[in-house]
Amino acid sequence: MQERILFGTYTKKTSQGIYQGTLDTTAKTLTNDGLLAATQNPTYLALSAKDCLYSVDKEDDEGGIAAWQIDGQTAHKLNTVVAPGTPPAYVAVDEARQLVYSANYHKGTAEVMKIAADGALTLTDTVQHSGHGPRPEQDGSHIHYTDLTPDNRLAVIDLGSDKVYVYNVSDAGQLSEQSVLTMEAGFGPRHLVFSPDGQYAFLAGELSSQIASLKYDAQTGAFTQLGIVKTIPADYTAHNGAAAIRLSHDGHFLYVSNRGYNTLAVFAVTADGHLTLIQQISTEGDFPRDFDLDPTEAFVVVVNQNTDNATLYARDLTSGKLSLLQKDVTVPEGVCVRF
Numbered sequence: 001m002q003e004r005i006l007f008g009t010y011t012k013k014t015s016q017g018i019y020q021g022t023l024d025t026t027a028k029t030l031t032n033d034g035l036l037a038a039t040q041n042p043t044y045l046a047l048s049a050k051d052c053l054y055s056v057d058k059e060d061d062e063g064g065i066a067a068w069q070i071d072g073q074t075a076h077k078l079n080t081v082v083a084p085g086t087p088p089a090y091v092a093v094d095e096a097r098q099l100v101y102s103a104n105y106h107k108g109t110a111e112v113m114k115i116a117a118d119g120a121l122t123l124t125d126t127v128q129h130s131g132h133g134p135r136p137e138q139d140g141s142h143i144h145y146t147d148l149t150p151d152n153r154l155a156v157i158d159l160g161s162d163k164v165y166v167y168n169v170s171d172a173g174q175l176s177e178q179s180v181l182t183m184e185a186g187f188g189p190r191h192l193v194f195s196p197d198g199q200y201a202f203l204a205g206e207l208s209s210q211i212a213s214l215k216y217d218a219q220t221g222a223f224t225q226l227g228i229v230k231t232i233p234a235d236y237t238a239h240n241g242a243a244a245i246r247l248s249h250d251g252h253f254l255y256v257s258n259r260g261y262n263t264l265a266v267f268a269v270t271a272d273g274h275l276t277l278i279q280q281i282s283t284e285g286d287f288p289r290d291f292d293l294d295p296t297e298a299f300v301v302v303v304n305q306n307t308d309n310a311t312l313y314a315r316d317l318t319s320g321k322l323s324l325l326q327k328d329v330t331v332p333e334g335v336c337v338r339f
Contacts, residue, residue, distance in 0.1 A: 001025045003294055006036065007303060007310070008045045008055060008336030014308070015332035018042045018055060020073065023294055023301065023312070023339075030301060030312040030329050037068060037075040045338045046091045046100070052078070052119035054100050056087045063087025065102050065113060067121050079120040081113055092147040099124070099173050101146040101154060108141025110156045112173040124173030131161030134186050135207050138162070144190045144206075150198030151218040153178060157189045159206060164189055164214075166221045179222035183212065193247040193254070200273035204231075204245040204256055211245070211256060213273045229275045232261045244290045248297055253320030257288040257302060264291065264302060264313075266320055278320065284311045284327035292337040299325075303334025310334060 003023040009015040020036040023029075040058035047053055057066035057080050064082030068075040088111070090103040098115040108129045113121040129141035142160035149155050149166065154175065156165040164181040183189055188207025194216065195201070201214040201223065213226040231242045240260030247254050247269070254267040254275060266279035283291075285304025293300055293315065300313040300322055310329040313322040 003339060005301060006045055006053070006338045007331050007334050008042045008338070009331070010043060010305070010333040010335055011040050013333055018045065018075065019331060023299060025294070025296060025299065028314065028325050030310060030326055032310070032330055033073070036070070036073070037077070039066065041087055043087070043335045044089060044091050045336050046093045047338060048093045048115070048119070049095050050119065054091050054093060056089070056091055057082065058087045065091055065100060065121060067119050069119060078118060081121045081123050090145050094148060094169070096152060097169065097171050097173070099169070103143040103146040103156070105142045105144055108143055108158070108160065110143050110146045110175070112169070112175060114173050125175050127175050129158050129161065131158065131163065133160060133162045133188070135188065137188065137207055138186070145192060147192070149216065150194050151221070153221050155192055157192060159188050159190055162187050162189065164192070164203065164223060168221070179220065181223040181225070187212070190242065191245045193245050195247065195273065196249065196251040202245060202247065202254055204242045206241045206243065209240045209242050209258065211242070211254070211267070211275060213275060215273065226273055229267070229277065231256050231258055231265045236261055243288065246291065246293055248293065248320065255291070255300070257283065257291055259287045259289060262286055262288060264288070264300070264322060266322065268320060279322065281313070281322050284324065285309045289335040290337050292339055294339050301337050303331050303337055305333055305335050308332045308334070
């Protein structure tokens with residue numbers, strides 16, 4: 001079976017934009033098929049059910065979100081919603097309400113956009129956060145994630161203030177705050193995944209190299225913390241930043257990338273949301289910013305930003321563990337993986 005895979009990148013060195021690849025699940029090989037769309041700094045990607053692509057976008061001194069229509073091996077831009085300043089760090093699609101959400105790390109804002117019939121976007125709301133934390137990277141609000149909870153609220157993660165917000169979302173794309181969870185100072189929350197039953201969530205702490213297990217109450221729209229585990233060995237003292245986090249569809253195995261220690265950490269998940277480390281495997285490169293499980297969940301692809309390569313693993317569906325299949329697949333400045 002041939003599976004399409006999209007790579008978001010920085011375009012600071014040799015990359016020209018969004019690349020498209022193929023995972024051959026029969027041959028167990030990964031290829032980079034070349035440039036899908038030439039654009040500046042498409043660092044995060046989201047796909048709609050109609051196969052519209054939404055990417056972080058930079059246009060000279062402005063940043064925002066671009067809407068694309070994919071046509072075979074190319075994509076054409078439908079429109080952009082941009083504003084002066086740096087681009088966002090995250091983008092997500094809300095199919096039920098036909099909305100797109102973005103998180104702007106540098107501005108400390110979360111934005112909501114309405115999807116038109118042709119896939120184009122119109123801004124409907126912006127919320128501005130404030131606050132800071134004890135680490136140098138926490139000099140102000142730094143929103144790193146805006147995506148849906150299982151009950152269709154919006155989780156907004158603020159790395160700068162160590163807070164996880166939950167917002168209600170109207171059909172028109174307006175936000176109203178529902179709850180706030182404050183993490184331990186310096187935790188540096190980055191990304192979040194939910195268990196299949198929606199009762200638990202797992203929060204990656206970029207600055208602390210930790211994962212927090214959370215309980216989610218759909219009635220109140222609030223999180224409570226259950227426990228914390230490290231993503232790196234206790235005796236590792238060099239710089240590391242936990243980055244992407246993924247959960248298998250059955251909810252039994254959790255994966256997180258370590259930028260610095262340069263591994264994927266694999267955890268077994270208990271029924272009550274607790275984590276046990278079962279594997280650390282090298283990403284065969286430097287600074288693994290993102291990775292994803294393919295639709296069959298028999299494979300995992302990771303991109304290493306600093307070494308311009310992607311790595312392919314086989315995933316054991318029973319044990320959850322990974323084994324190396326392929327490395328040194330060229331992906332320039334890779335920072336996002338999307339099947």
